[in-house]
Amino acid sequence: MRDGPGGTDRAVSVTVGYVMTLAVSTLLLSGLFVAGGSFVESERERAAQGELTVVGERVAADLGTVDRLVASGASRGDLTVNRSLTLPDRVSGTSYRIRVSANGTEGTVALESDRSDTVVEVPFRSTEDVAVRNATVDGGDLRIWWDPDAGADGEVVVSAA
Secondary structure (H helix, E strand, C coil): CCCCCCCCCHHHHHHHHHHHHHHHHHHHHHHHHHHHHHHHHHHHHHHHHHHHHHHHHHHHHHHHHHHHHHHHCCCHHHCCCEEEECCCCEECCEEEEEEEEEECCEEEEEEEECCCCCEEEEEEECCCCCEECCEEEECCCEEEEEECCCCCCCEEEEEEC
């Protein structure tokens, strides 16, 4: 870096060193922010999955409760079963949908977050002679009730409260 006696390049090495230090520091900090951002996003998805699982288990449990009450009833045409379920409107800061699908005695409560690709499925069983209507509702308070006029022998219905 020196030209010899009387050279004028000595101040350049200090400036180059300073610029190199700034460049390396900037690269390290930007790498840290990128890695931290992806970590936060993956933790948010895991939190959403956990919350959706809890909500799905609550819906499946209440479906089972209404199903058992209907199955134990003597006269289903006169039976009134109405179960209100208070659920959060949002999980991990985003809205979600609940899809109830049943085929025979086996069914699934699927919960899907609007922002992330998180989908949670919780299985449930119903008695052989009690039908559950397939439905899709937005997250929030639900009503699970017995509709004696639906279908051939009535159905358990999930709807928004």
